[in-house]
Amino acid sequence: MKYMTVQQVRYSGELERFDERLDELMNALLDLEDMDPAIEDPDLAATLTTGVVDVQMITEADDPAEAMVKALCFLRSALHSIGDATPGWETQRAVMHVAPADDTDRLALHG
Template sequence: MKYMTIQEVQCIGDLTGFDERLNDLMNALLDLEDTDSAVEDPDLAATITDGVVDVQMIVEADDPADAMVKALCFLRSAIHSIGDATPGWETQRAVMHVAPADATDRLLADA
C-alpha cells in the first residue's frame, strides 16, 4: 500500500546558507528516489528563518509503521549524503505524519 508521509524536522545551529543546503537536500532526495522504487515524489518546504523543514514523500509499505521507518531512513540517508549529521533529530525535533496516499485528507487538522 502507498502512504503519504510528512516529516517535520528542525535544523539547529548556524542557518547561514540554509537555502543552499535545502537545494542540496532536495537534489539528494531526488537522487535517492532514483535508486529506491518504494519511494516516490519527495518534496520539501521550509521556513528559512527558523530552520523548520517539512519533507513529504509517498512510500510503499506494508503498514503505516513500516512507511514511517522507510521515510525516516530515506531522509536520514539524504541528510548524510550532503555531509550533514542527524544526532537525536528524530526524537528531539521531529514530528511524523502518515496516511494512506489515497486519503491524505487525514493529514489535515481542523482549525
C-alpha cells in the first residue's frame, strides 16, 4: 500500500545558509529516490525564518508503521549524504504524519 508521509524537522545550523542547505537536501532526496523503488515524489516545504522543514514523500509499505520507518531512514540517508549529522533528531525534534496516499485529507497538519 502507498502512504503519504510528512516529517517535520528543524534545521539547527545558521539560518543564513538554510536556503542553500534545502537545495542540497532536495537534490539528495531526488538522487536517493532513483535508487529506492519504495519512495516516490519527495518534496520539501520550509519556513526560512525558523528553520522548520516538512519533508513529504509517498512510501510503499505494508502498514503505517513500516511507512514511517522507511521514510525516516530515507530522510536520514539524505541528510547524511549532504554532510549533516543526525544523532537524536528523529526523537528530539521530529514530528511525523502518515496517511494512505489516496486519503491524504486524514493528515493532521497543524502548525
